[in-house]
Amino acid sequence: MAHNEGPPQYGQSGQPQYGQQQPGGQQYQQQPQQGYYGGPGGDAGQGYYGPPGGGAQPQNGLGLAALIVGIVGLVFAIIPFTFWLGAVLGIVGIVLGIVGMRKVSSGAANNKGAALTGVITGALGLIVAIVWFVLGVLLVNSVSEQTQNQLNELQKTSECLQKAQTADEMSACTAGS
Numbered sequence: 200m201a202h203n204e205g206p207p208q209y210g211q212s213g214q215p216q217y218g219q220q221q222p223g224g225q226q227y228q229q230q231p232q233q234g235y236y237g238g239p240g241g242d243a244g245q246g247y248y249g250p251p252g253g254g255a256q257p258q259n260g261l262g263l264a265a266l267i268v269g270i271v272g273l274v275f276a277i278i279p280f281t282f283w284l285g286a287v288l289g290i291v292g293i294v295l296g297i298v299g300m301r302k303v304s305s306g307a308a309n310n311k312g313a314a315l316t317g318v319i320t321g322a323l324g325l326i327v328a329i330v331w332f333v334l335g336v337l338l339v340n341s342v343s344e345q346t347q348n349q350l351n352e353l354q355k356t357s358e359c360l361q362k363a364q365t366a367d368e369m370s371a372c373t374a375g376s
Contacts, residue, residue, distance in 0.1 A: 257307065257308050257309045257310070258302055258307045258308050259299075259308050259309065259310040259313070261295050261296075261298050261299035261302060261308070261314065262295075262296070262299035262300070262302070262303070262308055262310040262311070262313040262314035262317065263310065263313055264295050264299075264317070265292050265293075265295035265296035265298075265299050265313065265314050265316075265317025265318065265321065266292075266296075266313040266314070266316050266317040266320070267317075268288050268291050268292040268295060268317065268321065269288075269289065269292030269293075269295075269296065269316065269317040269318070269319070269320030269321035269323075269324060270292075270320050271288055272284075272285045272286075272287070272288025272289040272291070272292050272320065272321055272324035272325075273285065273289070273320045273321075273323050273324035273327065274324075275288060275324070276288075276289060276323075276324040276325070276327035276328040276331070277327055279331060282327065282328040282331035282332065283328065283332075285324045285325075285327065285328045286324070286325055286328035286329070286332075288321070288324060289320075289321040289322065289323070289324030289325035289326075289328060290321065290325060291321070292317045292318070292320060292321025292324065293317075293318050293321040293322055293325070295314075295317055295321075296314045296315065296316075296317035296318030296319075296321060297314075297318060299313070299314030299317065300314045300315060300318070302314075356372055356373060359371075359372035360372050360373075
């Protein structure tokens with residue numbers, strides 16, 4: 200029996216070919232391919248309709264919604280005349296974030312960071328909106344008080360002018376204002 204001393208020729212790699220028996224007696228057999236959707240070759244008509252593993256998908260919608268609503272609420276809260284919308288969205292962001300964090304702690308979701316950020320941005324939006332509201336009330340009160348003082352001065356001047364008989368009395372009425 201002659202041995203070949205050179206490199207193996209094509210098809211003679213020294214490894215057993217498909218379907219041939221291994222030296223230890225074990226034989227390789229090709230398993231049928233199973234597609235992603237369950238059936239052989241990917242036939243979606245058989246098996247399950249989900250990713251491998253069959254586990255439930257995390258319910259991250261509330262955490263993501265809290266994040267988006269909280270950020271949008273904060274943006275609206277910063278804008279002077281839309282702060283009221285920022286307050287409403289801030290409250291919604293806080294509520295969604297808290298519910299989302301409860302889902303994380305129960306194991307139904309896995310986006311604690313997004314839910315927590317939604318709570319924080321919603322709270323910041325609410326705080327900024329409250330600050331704008333307080334500043335608006337103070338501004339309106341200040342303007343109202345100044346307007347009332349000016350109206351009182353005008354009324355005094357008008358009464359003085361009605362009582363004045365001479366030009367000097369009229370000048371005295373307008374000199375104080």
